[in-house]
Amino acid sequence: MSGEKPTTVVIGAGPAGLTAAYALAKQNLPVQVFEADKVVGGISQTVERDGWRFDIGGHRFFTKVPEVEALWHEILPDEDFLLRPRMSRIYYRGKLFDYPLKAMNALRNLGVWEAVRCVASYTAARIRPPKDQSHFEGWVSARFGWRLYSIFFKTYTEKVWGMPATALQADWAAQRIKNLSLSSAVINAIMPKRNQKDIASLIEEFQYPKYGPGMMWERCTEHVEKLGGSVAMQTWVKTVHRDPETKKATAVDVADATGERRVPLDHLISSMPLSELVLAMEPAADHDAILAAKDLHYRDFLTVALVVPQEFSFPDNWIYIHDPHVKVGRIQNFGSWSPYMVKDGRTCLGMEYFVFENDEMWVKSDDDLVAFATAELERLGLVKEGAVEVGYVVRMPKAYPTYDETYQRNVEVLRAWLDANTTNVHPVGRNGMHRYNNADHSMMTALLTAENIASGTNHDVWEVNVEEEYHEEKSTSDGGAAKGTGRSAPVIPRQKTPVDAASTADVDR
Numbered sequence: 001m002s003g004e005k006p007t008t009v010v011i012g013a014g015p016a017g018l019t020a021a022y023a024l025a026k027q028n029l030p031v032q033v034f035e036a037d038k039v040v041g042g043i044s045q046t047v048e049r050d051g052w053r054f055d056i057g058g059h060r061f062f063t064k065v066p067e068v069e070a071l072w073h074e075i076l077p078d079e080d081f082l083l084r085p086r087m088s089r090i091y092y093r094g095k096l097f098d099y100p101l102k103a104m105n106a107l108r109n110l111g112v113w114e115a116v117r118c119v120a121s122y123t124a125a126r127i128r129p130p131k132d133q134s135h136f137e138g139w140v141s142a143r144f145g146w147r148l149y150s151i152f153f154k155t156y157t158e159k160v161w162g163m164p165a166t167a168l169q170a171d172w173a174a175q176r177i178k179n180l181s182l183s184s185a186v187i188n189a190i191m192p193k194r195n196q197k198d199i200a201s202l203i204e205e206f207q208y209p210k211y212g213p214g215m216m217w218e219r220c221t222e223h224v225e226k227l228g229g230s231v232a233m234q235t236w237v238k239t240v241h242r243d244p245e246t247k248k249a250t251a252v253d254v255a256d257a258t259g260e261r262r263v264p265l266d267h268l269i270s271s272m273p274l275s276e277l278v279l280a281m282e283p284a285a286d287h288d289a290i291l292a293a294k295d296l297h298y299r300d301f302l303t304v305a306l307v308v309p310q311e312f313s314f315p316d317n318w319i320y321i322h323d324p325h326v327k328v329g330r331i332q333n334f335g336s337w338s339p340y341m342v343k344d345g346r347t348c349l350g351m352e353y354f355v356f357e358n359d360e361m362w363v364k365s366d367d368d369l370v371a372f373a374t375a376e377l378e379r380l381g382l383v384k385e386g387a388v389e390v391g392y393v394v395r396m397p398k399a400y401p402t403y404d405e406t407y408q409r410n411v412e413v414l415r416a417w418l419d420a421n422t423t424n425v426h427p428v429g430r431n432g433m434h435r436y437n438n439a440d441h442s443m444m445t446a447l448l449t450a451e452n453i454a455s456g457t458n459h460d461v462w463e464v465n466v467e468e469e470y471h472e473e474k475s476t477s478d479g480g481a482a483k484g485t486g487r488s489a490p491v492i493p494r495q496k497t498p499v500d501a502a503s504t505a506d507v508d509r
Contacts, residue, residue, distance in 0.1 A: 005029050011237050012271035014042025016429025016442040018220045020269045023450035025227035033231040034254050040221050043399050044439055046214025049392040052348050053212045053341040054305045056396055058318050058332055061207040063440035075220050081207045087315050092322040121145035136168035155322045159329040160354045169403055210340045240280045248424045267453050271429040273398055278414050292413035301399035304351040304373035305392045312383045313347040326376045329354050357397050366393040401434040
């Protein structure tokens, strides 16, 4: 495509796609965003029904990346942010456990006999750890013992991913749980002053847009359009055309209510699922790439939002449900996120179900899902019978890229094929890179990609990595690895030099 300024097409109006579009539009570069949904924000959208607002999954705004922090406050004015307390607990056998686990609270709730059995199980695992620690179950059991693993890790993890914990790779456990062990947790709980400088603690509060995270992306869309970019909703990218000789994408075919049209481009930024991007190529990708794309898997998600009187509210942002007798995995309290999300005298509880598209839960009618979620909420004893006044259902396909035993190889195959055949195609974000990222990580990949296009830099966004310290942790340590749980913040990668590229070419491909 000819022209003074390169034209960029962006697939997807979630955090990554809109961040890239905004960064390019600020550079006065032509950019067009195509979004299949009717609402911007992707999984970070805020759904509104009858004046109630629902956050899809719960999004705490906290980051250690200055560029992302600055961008949040550039998009939204300070007065649109609330400072909210952070609180989550675990529901197990009718009791609520502090999260992260605290020794005294856990001891009281488990009882002395069960606590002794947990310690004995931990001791046995330290003496004779599981031989196979390549998967989630073996990795966690080796560090906590089988009993604590089965109580606090197994049920919830298998609900989220819909597969045995032995099918999930250990790198997921290492990312989620880091270097935390039972011994460090107990020592920190019993002697916090002694270890105060060595053990990190989770942040106590976070920022949150008062009308939900979707407020951020609705405002970002307005900025993009004001700067001359375009954001087309309910518009699907059907085909990505490429030229095998130049090894570049040349155009996309998009479809909306008026029909199909072809849009030429100089660069393509994609936050659509990596597998779908490769399968949309014309001419088609090679056999190995197609097989790899079809073998990437996703976990889908639905929320059943139930309106209840304020008396059934709780202070947590969410509660993890470690009860194998119900299907709900987590319960949000939208009133604890922001009072602007709910109405006076009532709150709204989001019953979260981790599902596969078109499975038994997914295909239930909305009325049946509301009845099902209501029955589970009552069975858990969190509300009394008849307390639910009304319910709403929100479905979110491909919410979580799955870290299964073949995903790494599949991603490597697709990366190599894209690098070799479409040098102007730039995957970004969670689904775009098939990485279970937080929004700040996704935004950072988009910012670096936009800089590559606008300024000719050569950032390798696949090197946007995770720190040793969880992004919601604060550490008073002067050195050494931080301890904690959860996903980590992105580290800004160095630019890849020609020497780096040459030395890794054989490995990457």
